[in-house]
Amino acid sequence: MKRMVMRNATIPVMLFFLLCMFQGSVQGRHLLSSGPGIRPKPDDAAHFARWLVSQSFWGDLSTIESDLGGAPFGNVVSFSDGTPDKGTGIPYFYLTLLDPTARNALKDQRSSFTLSEYSLGTCGKTDPENPTCAKITLTGKLKMVDGKSSEAKYALTALFSKHPEMKDWPKDHNFQIFKLDIEDIFLINWFGGRKPLTVDQYLHA
Amino acid sequence: MKRMVMRNATIPVMLFFLLCMFQGSVQGRHLLSSGPGIRPKPDDAAHFARWLVSQSFWGDLSTIESDLGGAPFGNVVSFSDGTPDKGTGIPYFYLTLLDPTARNALKDQRSSFTLSEYSLGTCGKTDPENPTCAKITLTGKLKMVDGKSSEAKYALTALFSKHPEMKDWPKDHNFQIFKLDIEDIFLINWFGGRKPLTVDQYLHA
Incomplete structure (x- = not known):
């Protein structure tokens, strides 16, 4: 970082600005301080899972x-399960067919999505593998979602509201909308192993 | 956050303290400002890949x-490829046999690890799916690594140096050391698709 000479009075202002900037990044871009942004209690598995999915991007x-x-191939992707104020629990993706993940899914739909x-x-200073860090x-x-369907229109609104740069991604890269049809949920958010949680409980939380 | 009443003079000090705290989190716990911590140029695929692996935890x-x-099952895990000042490129894990990932690997070793x-x-404000965010x-x-081998001793040093709380994890959870024998490397760190990079180039960077 460059050294700067400044008046004493500007230091608190700059620090506050920097603090806000970093705090924004640390907490995730869409973490709210009230309403759907509040971390549910770990025992409330369905709401906790929905919170984790809707707050992540x-x-x-x-x-x-x-x-x-036939190896399992993980890939970093962005996603959205709805608009920032209203998640659906269903992850939508905007994937280019130039990438192996989308091409794999067209041959074999078996998949998992991990957050x-x-x-x-x-999670503070808790290790990412510690079960209290969910x-x-x-x-x-x-x-793949039919690009002409009403679901595709909704998915694009959901995706672009959380990932504004997506709408400017190159048209010749053949980006398509995909969704995960969930069949099983593995949630860890406390000691004692995976939380019992059905897909139905999750989707209707 | 609770509202606090304080003397004006204490505000800059508190802000600075908070800034340091958040800045530490944002940059990752082991990101250095010199030496192996400097982000290599994207064209230098081997060093870039080794940097990304050694800086991640x-x-x-x-x-x-x-x-x-037979679905691909992703799971969040902690890892280490060496001590903070010297990575090997080989990811070591400390996995409980109570968890599906370790049990899956004992039946079928096919696996991938994604960072x-x-x-x-x-990455600043760049979207995680943007190819310039590697x-x-x-x-x-x-x-699984033989717990009595010299490799196990090295792996534990590597793991515990980056994840201090691991050494206190419950003994009755049957934690075992695992390693990934790498066969293929998929690196994206700029526009233009995956970077050509062999395992040999990666390991000897």
């Missing part, structure tokens, strides 16, 4: 890579 | 989940 999407002997609470900045894996089928 | 480990019809530069705080997927075989 990127994760790891795994598919089956036939070019690598860590560590990304939200709400993590969720949604397993199911990764399906 | 958690990621997503995918295995094949036979209980879910995002976004976790390091060096990501890497190491695909290979996830193998």
Whole structure:
């Protein structure tokens, strides 16, 4: 960082500005201080899972890579489950067909999507593998959404509201909307192993 | 956050303290300002990949989940590829056999490990799916390391130096050391698709 000479009075102002900037990053871009942004209690598995999904904006999407002997292939992707104030629990993706993940899904839909609470900045100094720093894996089928459907229109609103730069991504890269049809939920948010949570409980929380 | 009444003079001091705290989190716990911590140029694929792996301390480990019809199962895990000043490029993990990931690997070693530069705080406001915010997927075989070997001793030093709380994790949870034998490297750190990078180039960077 460059050294700066400044008047004493400007230092608190600059520090406050910097603090706000860094605090914004640490807490995640869409973490709210009230309403849906409040971290539910770990015992409330359905609301906790929905909170973690709606507050997150990127994760790891795994598919089956036939070019690598059927190995599971994880890939960093952005996603959205709705507008910032209203999540649906269903992750939508905007994936280019130039990328292996989308191509894999077109051959074999088996997939999982994994998120860590560590990304939200709400785990403090707790290690990301410590069970009190929550993590969720949604397993199911990764399906391309018909670009002309009303669902596609909703998905694009959801995606672009959380990822403004997406709408300017190159048209010739063949970006398509995908969604995960969830079949199983693996949630860890406290000691004692995975939380019992059905897909129905999750979707209707 | 509670409202606080304080003397004017204490405000800059508190702000500075808070700024340092948040800045530490944003930049990642082991990001250095010189030496191995400097972000290599994207064209230098081997050094870039080694930098991303050595600076990261958690990621997503995918295995094949036979209980879910052979679906790829991602899981948030902590890892280390060496001591903070000297990485090896080989990710070591400390996994409990109570967890599906370790159990999956004992049945089927096919696995991948995925990291995002976004976790390091060096992507700024760039979206995590934007190719200039780097990501890497190491695909290979996830193998348990013999707990009595010299490699296990090294791995524990590497793991505990980056994850101090691990050494106090419950003994009855049957934590074992695993490593990823890398067979393929998928690195994106700029426009233009995956960077050509062999495992040999990566390991000897």
